[in-house]
Amino acid sequence: MRVLLTSSGITNDSIREALVGLLGKPIAESNALFIPTALYPFPGGPGMAWRAVYGAGPSPLCELGWKSLGILELSVLPSIEPDVWVPAVRDADALLVGGGDPLFLADWLRRSGLTELLPTLRSEAVYVGVSAGSLAAASTFVETYTEPPAGKDGPLEPEHIVFATPQGEVDRILVTGQGAGLVDFAVIPHLEHPHHPDASLANAEKWAARIPVPTYAIDDETAVKVVDGVAEVVSEGQWKLFQS
Template sequence: MNFLLTSAGIKNKSIHNALVDLLGKPIAESNALFIPTAIYPFPGGAGMAWQAICGKAPSHLCQLGWKSLGVLELTALPSIDKKAWVPSVEETDALLFWGGDPLYLSYWMRQSGLTDLLPSLRREAVYVGVSAGSMAASSTFGETYRNPPSGSGSALTSEDIVFVTPEGKISRIFVTTQGAGLVDFALIPHLDHKDHPDASLANAEKWAAKLPVPVYAIDDETAIKVTGGIVEVVSEGHWKLFTP
């Protein structure tokens, strides 16, 4: 399986071309499954999932002109016979993991059985992540919260960490946990984005120092492309690699 891990979807021509290259054929000839699960913990999450599916979200993913597009809802999978959904995952060209809460997403990836299934998928399949969807692919990752998360599994560690934002210092709870283990690095998305004040370059350095793996901090014009284990940065913006 190959990977295109983005901060905000297919935002520019370079990232679009990287996706086509990974698919090995035009998007119009490719089938995809969209996974909205990560967005549900947020207020209005169901509506935001609908917006993403209908192409009304600011991040481009579902509206790229796929040959077919299905929805794979991870929270429903434990109650469904695997014979009903596993073949569709095995046959799809791309799995599109939407953004939201990476702890919630990684928990349901494990609970649904998808995490165990992904390593066995054919090499040509592409994991496409947006924000939390990209973070959850890592062997380990971190995220900041105002309040400790709950209901996302027990293998969590947390600590207070102070970030500096344009509005001043803020204290957040920094939580680390095990991801799907599909790539051996972690991601910090939305680097220097005005709507993500804790994702400044200085704060990303603090964040990365808490993780035992290489960490890519990427802005919304950047993606990480992984082909056969080879990592390539695709960017029309800016990014930074932090090593342990």
């Protein structure tokens, strides 16, 4: 399976060209499934999911002109026979994994059975991650919370850490999570984004120090693509690789 990890979707021509190259054919000839699961822990999550599908969200993904687009909601899959939904995943040219809460997403990737299924998909299929969808592709990732996150399995290795923001120092709970293990590195999205003050370059270095693998901090104009285990940065913006 090929991988394209983004901070905020297909935001520029370079990332779009990388996606087409990974697909091996035009987007208009490709079938995609969108996974909105990570949005639901937030207030207004159902509305955010609708806007993402409709193409009115902040991260260009579903509105790219796919030949077909379906919704794959991970939280319902355990109640459905695998013979019903697995063929649709195997037939998809792209799995579009949206942003939101990465711990919640990683939990449902496991509980749904998709984590086990992903390595068995055909080599031409493409996993496209956005924010949390990119975080959860790694074996290990970190995320910050203002309050301890709730989940079936609970947070892993939570710790308090002080981050510097334009408004001053803030105390955050830094949580280490376990993802799908599609790639052998981690991602910190939204580098230097004004709405994500925790992800400044200085703070990203603190995040990366707690991850035991190389970590790419990427802004919203950057992506990391992976083919046959080889990672390559595609960028019209800013990024930095922190070695473990």
